Amino acid sequence: MSGLLFNPKTYNPTHLDEESARQLLALVDFFETKGKAKLKDEYHAAQWYTDFMEFIAKENLFSNVAIPAEVGALDEVKHPGAAWDLRRINDLNEILGFYSLDHWYAWQVTVLGLGPVWTSSNTKAKALVANLLKEGGIFGFGLSEQTHGADIYSTDMIVRPNPDGEGWLASGPKYYIGNGNEAARLAVFGKFSDDDPERPGEYVFFLADPKAPQYELQKNVVHGTMYVSAFELHDYPVTEDDILHTGKPAWDAALAAINVGKVNLGWASTGIAEHSFYEALDHAYNRVLFDKRVTDFTHVKRILADAYSRLIGMKLYAPRSADYFRSSTPEDRRFLLFNPITKMKVTMEGERVIDLLWDVIAARGFEKDTYFEQAVHHIRALPKLEGTVHVNLALVLKFLPQYLGAAAGFGSDHPEIHARMDHKDDEYLFKQGSASGLSQIGFHNPKPAFERFKDLPNVAIFIEQMTAFGQLIATQAPTKEQSDDLDFLLSIGQLFTLVVYAQLILESAALAIDDAPGGKRETSVSDMSGLTEAHIDRVFQVYVRDFSEYALSLAGQPTATNEQREGAQGLIRHAHRDQAAEDVFYSEVIAQADAYKMNP
Numbered sequence: 001m002s003g004l005l006f007n008p009k010t011y012n013p014t015h016l017d018e019e020s021a022r023q024l025l026a027l028v029d030f031f032e033t034k035g036k037a038k039l040k041d042e043y044h045a046a047q048w049y050t051d052f053m054e055f056i057a058k059e060n061l062f063s064n065v066a067i068p069a070e071v072g073a074l075d076e077v078k079h080p081g082a083a084w085d086l087r088r089i090n091d092l093n094e095i096l097g098f099y100s101l102d103h104w105y106a107w108q109v110t111v112l113g114l115g116p117v118w119t120s121s122n123t124k125a126k127a128l129v130a131n132l133l134k135e136g137g138i139f140g141f142g143l144s145e146q147t148h149g150a151d152i153y154s155t156d157m158i159v160r161p162n163p164d165g166e167g168w169l170a171s172g173p174k175y176y177i178g179n180g181n182e183a184a185r186l187a188v189f190g191k192f193s194d195d196d197p198e199r200p201g202e203y204v205f206f207l208a209d210p211k212a213p214q215y216e217l218q219k220n221v222v223h224g225t226m227y228v229s230a231f232e233l234h235d236y237p238v239t240e241d242d243i244l245h246t247g248k249p250a251w252d253a254a255l256a257a258i259n260v261g262k263v264n265l266g267w268a269s270t271g272i273a274e275h276s277f278y279e280a281l282d283h284a285y286n287r288v289l290f291d292k293r294v295t296d297f298t299h300v301k302r303i304l305a306d307a308y309s310r311l312i313g314m315k316l317y318a319p320r321s322a323d324y325f326r327s328s329t330p331e332d333r334r335f336l337l338f339n340p341i342t343k344m345k346v347t348m349e350g351e352r353v354i355d356l357l358w359d360v361i362a363a364r365g366f367e368k369d370t371y372f373e374q375a376v377h378h379i380r381a382l383p384k385l386e387g388t389v390h391v392n393l394a395l396v397l398k399f400l401p402q403y404l405g406a407a408a409g410f411g412s413d414h415p416e417i418h419a420r421m422d423h424k425d426d427e428y429l430f431k432q433g434s435a436s437g438l439s440q441i442g443f444h445n446p447k448p449a450f451e452r453f454k455d456l457p458n459v460a461i462f463i464e465q466m467t468a469f470g471q472l473i474a475t476q477a478p479t480k481e482q483s484d485d486l487d488f489l490l491s492i493g494q495l496f497t498l499v500v501y502a503q504l505i506l507e508s509a510a511l512a513i514d515d516a517p518g519g520k521r522e523t524s525v526s527d528m529s530g531l532t533e534a535h536i537d538r539v540f541q542v543y544v545r546d547f548s549e550y551a552l553s554l555a556g557q558p559t560a561t562n563e564q565r566e567g568a569q570g571l572i573r574h575a576h577r578d579q580a581a582e583d584v585f586y587s588e589v590i591a592q593a594d595a596y597k598m599n600p
Helices: 018-034 036-045 050-059 061-066 086-099 101-118 123-134 248-285 298-326 335-366 371-384 389-397 400-410 447-451 457-475 486-513 533-555 562-569 579-590
Strands: 139-142 158-161 168-178 185-192 203-208 215-220 228-238 243-246
Touching (some): 018 061, 036 371, 061 101, 061 123, 086 248, 101 123, 101 139, 101 185, 101 243, 101 248, 101 371, 123 139, 123 203, 168 185, 185 248, 203 228, 203 248, 243 248, 248 335, 248 371, 248 579, 298 335, 298 579, 335 371, 335 389, 335 486, 400 457, 447 457, 447 486, 457 486, 457 562, 486 533, 533 579
Parallel strands (some): 139 185, 158 185
Antiparallel strands (some): 168 228, 185 203, 215 228
């Protein structure tokens, strides 16, 4: 067996520092000791996870991974070895997603809430928050509002001068704010009032304490173990020590926090899909219908092979995207293309895996004692959080001209990025600066990644599709009117996203298979040493079909011209399928039956 999927029974995090490895093994033990039955009982009862909060505090789990080195070095903090290290954070995300997205959510919104603090120049606030983390505190990100959603341009949270003294008074509502019931602090986004003498109408981020009497916790807006709060501030006193950012830096801090947090969704989606894969495969393998194992039916073989292929792609793309994020600098911001794809594409792939598996286990997927029953609910949320799929597709499209220019040989001379498995503080994540200048970001030529695997039949077919897509955009670019048609643009966005997704998967695969400078790929919680070219060809069999599907959607757009329809239809190809290779691949899928079951 290749070991390409996370299995808690064989998880051995030797790629991490000793303390992080100990903590993550303890996290696995926490869930396995609790057992599936109790976890599901709490899920159905929408019971807040007090025991998990106690575990976090006892193990110093969040403080170990969530305090940047610069903050840990403060005299007021003194947290030796502190580092925001995406390598171990990615493991944490996948493990939490594997067991419970509800529990992952407490971590996710803590990450978002810490973003405006760690990007701030307010040393007192940083020290306060770091020490609260060390005490086991969790945090939250007070951006969204019921009326405006996550529209940063509009907010009803108004911070006005205090008429009776120094500082300000903040009043207004917030909605969809995770951890609002138990957060040690919330980073709240608002605006100064128009009559503020120094910053009239400017944006502001400030810290708020949910234990203050001016904080009104209204409700949990979802039915779940996670707490997604609605709250309102009523003349909440804000001092200079509470101010994190003002003006445009507050805007930039909001986007920087989302850039850091959005990638977590892809890792969590992978964990959900992996656990669901084990459970669905076990059910199908051990079920006999018409004197045959369910896993022996032809259509079930194809479905499970496709699900496994998509999972392999997810587990190759996300760590390669993380390599670029960890290596980013003010001169190299390629991550701004790759991160939204981690958030949007990987989570969409997670949905497709669940849908495929559900077709195999059918009614079993509704049963309340299964992990799968909660997975089908949770997997739907991830593409819709931290910017919808449409929002992230629109963002990705902003980079299409630069990417095509790089493919034509006019890219930037960026250094080659190796597999980033080093234990290092990823300090640039909180020094991203201005969110502007996207049109100035350059990319490296993607073609070498495809050339490495061009002899694989399905990669070769995909290269044909990719090349034809580039020619279509070059000769039949969207008109001005079509640029205002979001449906038309999103069809192009799906095709472009799949090209970038495929590129980074191949880069990651080369790092896993070849003897590359900087060492081979160790990705997340899995051992990728068993990855082969046969795996890659089977993965691209799926992507050839996907590319054809998206091309057909583009051809069917009402505003497409005849020439564009003809060009889109020219992207459609048949995937290569070799039965002998398919049988070998499927034998690997079946070998994982009964490989993992959560403790009852």
